[in-house]
Amino acid sequence: MLLKTSLRSFFAHKGRLVLSLLAVVLSVAFVAGTLVFYNTATGTFDRLFAATASDLSVQKAEDKMAERGGPAAIPTVPVQTQAKLAAEPGVKAALGQVMVSTAVLVDPATNKLVGPTTGAPTLTGNWTDTPRNSVDVTSGHVPQGSDQIVLDADTAKKSGLGLGARLRVITDSGNHDFTISGIATFRTTNPGAALAFLDTPTAQQVLLGAEAYTSVELFGDGSRSNDQLKAAALTDLGSGYQARTAAEQQQENSDDVGSFLDFMKYAMLGFAVLAAGVGGFLIVNTFSMLVTQRTREIGLLRAIGGSRSQVNRSVLTEGLILGVLGSTLGIGAGLGLALGLIQLMKAAGMNLDASSLEITWTVPVISYAVGVLVTLFAAFIPARRASRITPMAALLDHAAPAEPRANRIRTAVGGLVTALGATALVFAARSTGSTGGMLIGLGVLATLVGAVVLGPLLASGLVRLLGGLLPALFGPAGRLAQRNVMRNPRRTGSTAAALMIGLAVVVGASVVTSSMVTSATAQIDKSVGADYIVAGGRTGLTPAMVDAVAHSKGIDHVTRQKSVPADLTTPDGARTETELVAADPSFTRDFRLPLASGTADGVFNGGVSVDQKFADTHHLKVGDPITVAYDKGRTQTLPVAAVLSTGNQLFDGNFFTGISTVSTALNGELPADSAVFAGAAAGADKAAVLADLQKSLETYPQLTVKDQAGYKDMIKSQVDQLLYMVYGLLGLTIVVAVLGVVNTLALSVIERTREIGLLRAIGLSRRQLRRVVRLESVVIALFGAVLGTALGLSWGVTARAVLADQGLTALTVPTGTVTAVLIGSVIIGLTAALVPAFRAARMNVLAAIATD
Numbered sequence: 001m002l003l004k005t006s007l008r009s010f011f012a013h014k015g016r017l018v019l020s021l022l023a024v025v026l027s028v029a030f031v032a033g034t035l036v037f038y039n040t041a042t043g044t045f046d047r048l049f050a051a052t053a054s055d056l057s058v059q060k061a062e063d064k065m066a067e068r069g070g071p072a073a074i075p076t077v078p079v080q081t082q083a084k085l086a087a088e089p090g091v092k093a094a095l096g097q098v099m100v101s102t103a104v105l106v107d108p109a110t111n112k113l114v115g116p117t118t119g120a121p122t123l124t125g126n127w128t129d130t131p132r133n134s135v136d137v138t139s140g141h142v143p144q145g146s147d148q149i150v151l152d153a154d155t156a157k158k159s160g161l162g163l164g165a166r167l168r169v170i171t172d173s174g175n176h177d178f179t180i181s182g183i184a185t186f187r188t189t190n191p192g193a194a195l196a197f198l199d200t201p202t203a204q205q206v207l208l209g210a211e212a213y214t215s216v217e218l219f220g221d222g223s224r225s226n227d228q229l230k231a232a233a234l235t236d237l238g239s240g241y242q243a244r245t246a247a248e249q250q251q252e253n254s255d256d257v258g259s260f261l262d263f264m265k266y267a268m269l270g271f272a273v274l275a276a277g278v279g280g281f282l283i284v285n286t287f288s289m290l291v292t293q294r295t296r297e298i299g300l301l302r303a304i305g306g307s308r309s310q311v312n313r314s315v316l317t318e319g320l321i322l323g324v325l326g327s328t329l330g331i332g333a334g335l336g337l338a339l340g341l342i343q344l345m346k347a348a349g350m351n352l353d354a355s356s357l358e359i360t361w362t363v364p365v366i367s368y369a370v371g372v373l374v375t376l377f378a379a380f381i382p383a384r385r386a387s388r389i390t391p392m393a394a395l396l397d398h399a400a401p402a403e404p405r406a407n408r409i410r411t412a413v414g415g416l417v418t419a420l421g422a423t424a425l426v427f428a429a430r431s432t433g434s435t436g437g438m439l440i441g442l443g444v445l446a447t448l449v450g451a452v453v454l455g456p457l458l459a460s461g462l463v464r465l466l467g468g469l470l471p472a473l474f475g476p477a478g479r480l481a482q483r484n485v486m487r488n489p490r491r492t493g494s495t496a497a498a499l500m501i502g503l504a505v506v507v508g509a510s511v512v513t514s515s516m517v518t519s520a521t522a523q524i525d526k527s528v529g530a531d532y533i534v535a536g537g538r539t540g541l542t543p544a545m546v547d548a549v550a551h552s553k554g555i556d557h558v559t560r561q562k563s564v565p566a567d568l569t570t571p572d573g574a575r576t577e578t579e580l581v582a583a584d585p586s587f588t589r590d591f592r593l594p595l596a597s598g599t600a601d602g603v604f605n606g607g608v609s610v611d612q613k614f615a616d617t618h619h620l621k622v623g624d625p626i627t628v629a630y631d632k633g634r635t636q637t638l639p640v641a642a643v644l645s646t647g648n649q650l651f652d653g654n655f656f657t658g659i660s661t662v663s664t665a666l667n668g669e670l671p672a673d674s675a676v677f678a679g680a681a682a683g684a685d686k687a688a689v690l691a692d693l694q695k696s697l698e699t700y701p702q703l704t705v706k707d708q709a710g711y712k713d714m715i716k717s718q719v720d721q722l723l724y725m726v727y728g729l730l731g732l733t734i735v736v737a738v739l740g741v742v743n744t745l746a747l748s749v750i751e752r753t754r755e756i757g758l759l760r761a762i763g764l765s766r767r768q769l770r771r772v773v774r775l776e777s778v779v780i781a782l783f784g785a786v787l788g789t790a791l792g793l794s795w796g797v798t799a800r801a802v803l804a805d806q807g808l809t810a811l812t813v814p815t816g817t818v819t820a821v822l823i824g825s826v827i828i829g830l831t832a833a834l835v836p837a838f839r840a841a842r843m844n845v846l847a848a849i850a851t852d
Contacts, residue, residue: 020282020283020743022739023275023736023739023740024323024326025329026279026333026736027272027275027279027370027371028326028329028331028334028367028371029331029333029334030268030275030337031269031272031330031334032330032331032333032364032367033333033334033336033337033341034268034338035334035360035362035366035367036334036335036338036357037337037338037342038261038264039360040338040342040356041345041352042254042261043356043358044356045189045191046250046254048191049250049254051134052133052134052188053132053246053250054130054218054219055219055226056217056218056226056230056233057215057216057217057243058216058218058233058241059077059215059241059242059243059244060075060077060241061239061240061241061242074102076208076213077212077241079096079213081216081237082094082096082216084236085216085233085236088218088229088233089224089232090220090221090223090224090228090232092131092220093219094219095128095130095217096126096216097216097217098126098203098207098214099126099214099215100123100125100208101121102539102540103122103170103171103196103207103539104169104700104702105122105155105167105169105170105194105196106168106169106170106701107161107165107166107168108166109166111698111699111701112701113701113702114194115159115193115194116193116194120191120192120193120194121193121194123193123196124196125195126198126200126202126204127150128200128217130219134186135152135186135195136185137150137183138153138184138185139182140163141181142182143181147178147179148179149179149180149197150184151167151180151184151194151195151196152183152190152196153184154194155194155195155196156180156183162183163182163183165179166180167196169196169206170539170542170700170702172209173206175699226246226247230244230245272370274501274505276370278501278736278740279378279498279736280374281494282737282740283322283379285494285744286743287318287378287379287382287383288382288490288491290382291386298386298389299391300391301314302389302390308387311386311387311389312383312384312386312387313383314386315383316376318379319379320372320376322375324368324372326371326375327367327371327372331367334363334367335357338357410453410456410457411454414453415450417453418446418454419450420442421443421444421446421448422443423443424442425447427439428440428798428801428802429801431802432804440795440798440799447791447795448501448504448791451497451500451791452494452500454493455493455494455497456491457489457493459489459492459493459496460486460489462783462786463485463489463783470482470775474771474775476764477764477769477771477775480772481775481776484748484752484776485776485779492780495740495780495784496783496784496787498740499734499784499785499825499828500784500785500787502734502737503734503785503789503792504788504789504795505726505792506726506727506821507789507818507821508792508795509723510792510814511792511795511796511797511799511811511813511814512799514817515810516719516808517716517719517812518810518811518812519807520712521716522810523649523650526592527591527594527648527650528650528708529589529591529592530590530677530678531686532555532678532689532690532693532707533676533677533705534676534693534703534704534705535675535704535706536702536703540674541672541674541675545673545676546560546676548697549693549697550678552689553689554684554685554692555678555680555689556679556680556682557586557589557678558676558677558678559586559676559678560584560659561581561584561587561675562581562582562583562662562671562672562673562674563580563581563582564580564630564671565578565579565580565631566578566628566629566655567629568626568628568655569627570620570626571618571620571625579655580628580656580657580662581655581656581657582656582658582662582670583604583657584604585604585658587604588601589679590677590679593609593651594644594647596612596643596645597622597642598642598643599641602641603642603658604656606638606639606641606658606661607638607641607642607657607661608638608639608641608655608661609640609643609654609655609657610626610644610655611646611651611652612643612644612646613805614653620640622639622640622642622643623639623640624639624640625637626640630662630665634667635665636664636665646805647804647805650807652805652807693705737784737828738828738831738832741780741832741833742832742836745776745832745836746835746836748776748836749839749840753843754849756843757843757849760843760845761849766841769837770837770838770840771837774829774833774837777837778830779829780829781826781828781829781832782822782826784825785824786822789821
């Protein structure tokens, strides 16, 4: 009987559940869409790698130094190796391949970069016809001379290049101009990379500077397995080589792509969980208000024999229906979201196939689990409250009974949890490293839970304060709005909690990022003396680029900087994998090292620096020897010339030494410069020098050329990009929170139908009534914003303190963001009240008074 009653009640009041349904739909859509996108992307790449991988790929063995980007970053295979492998039994074809990611493609007509700028590689190599080509030349022809090049179709389209256009390839050996002779199209999908192909002799000369290959790709005739081919090849070649079967190549490529996709996946799922939590408050509010409105109905059901468990199941059944329906719609919306993400990836250059969405069994299972469990969990508290309604209490009093005991328990629990969270935040601010991270995690969780639990109790005081001006400003309408919000503190608290969560994260993230920018700027002002910074990006700076910097007008001196992978062994026997920062002696003119002991000159003249933390850990002092191991087994022993104070992002964790010192150990085999710093001559116009420097390097668009002000702006823009991404994803939770305010007001209007009718009957105008509803909404939104701002500030300030040893030495509270949050909450309140206020004003006075 009660099941039928639940179904009838659900469908009779389905309009009241629409916004709660939408909250479930949004949460599930994010989960389903993320999973479908991830499955589709990984499946697409797996097919690409499976279709193009050779049976066996043989390369020169790399030691760990070279793998980390050392001087031998491009190991080569002698051409004789290709012929030797081709003669192996079971080998159908052995093809020498040249492929590097260190070349830069430039359109010489516009001097703009050709290729991706979002992190995907630009690969340049030789054209070889293999049994499993990843691309086909669909226009023009393969490169047939030293002046021809083939470009992939996606890159050509984005860059506006076609057959006959000129394309420049910049390598360590200089600039090389070619004519595009062909356009190549991917057979399956473009993973986002740019591909360019030269003929084999030209690729060897331009890209490697030697007659060699980067790998030899083997294709078997079927008489031997790939593992047998691998064993035979390694036995024949001896030491110094490595080989990977097709399965190993596919796994390595999948792992590389998966690391990027995993970040997207877990970031989006994290915000889906946040949105589901915020939606839970909306559902709790909805069912709580529906239970209150149906108090008499539930009391009658109890009077005619309905048990407490039956009433409980009745409400939970409505929650189950809501969860199943919302999850079903959410899965459909998730497919649309997945298609949108695929289109977004296409815009970034990753061409996924939208026609073959991969929907595995995990998608509906996880989606329904999220939607149904969140809804049932949120509906449990209202269901339990409904089951405690006695027949007599329901028949005698339509209003919700007071629960002084529950308030006392809420106060005790909320106060205890909040105190625990606050204590954790205080201790976190005094801690560093993993301990500080664990404490701040506990503090954030506990203070959030405490604020949610104490929300209804805080509502009375804060709402009275926030709404104190309403009677003076808006007269009777303001007084009614203030009292209506205070009438049910529990409802006000749970409605505001949804908004509080999203705004707390926004404010907390803003404090951390603002402090990050301020700290970096202060450290640059304090430590950087160089007037200009030239960064080489992924490819570094060639000698020609450095020469162009040195010969620019108004340049007084140039300082080169290189990153050299090395392993350090301290006197205590500990071994540390790192990268030495090798620089010219003039580095001391461009940077002020934070010396705790020792001298800066000694660092760049045969010594090495360590920071204070490293020195304390390994009990080092100036003069102690450190053994430095480079690639190919080359070592040297360097004395500690300086110990640097910690607390500066520019120097913490770095080991500085001189370029001449490293060059001695490596016999001059040095990597490209990672950056160059320059100082203006005395009396020179620094703005004019910057303009001339940029002009001197205009043929190298891959370089970043900045003065100190421009460098600071670049750091700020990079941090802001991260912050804007967080804002965008948090927008979902704020949307759900706005739905909660709308839902609360809408149900509140229905609940107060008779009261509204009486107010209208005694002279309250439609305009005044709409104002009452709008003011209620604004007060609720402001209440949530104030709590969210307070929480966010406490989280952000604590996080800054925990990260102080990582360089966040300055605390900056973004007053603009805080002000925007408070103003935005007023706008949110006004927006959320539009529909409920309009509906309230349209009520028929007599019909409203007659409502039971």
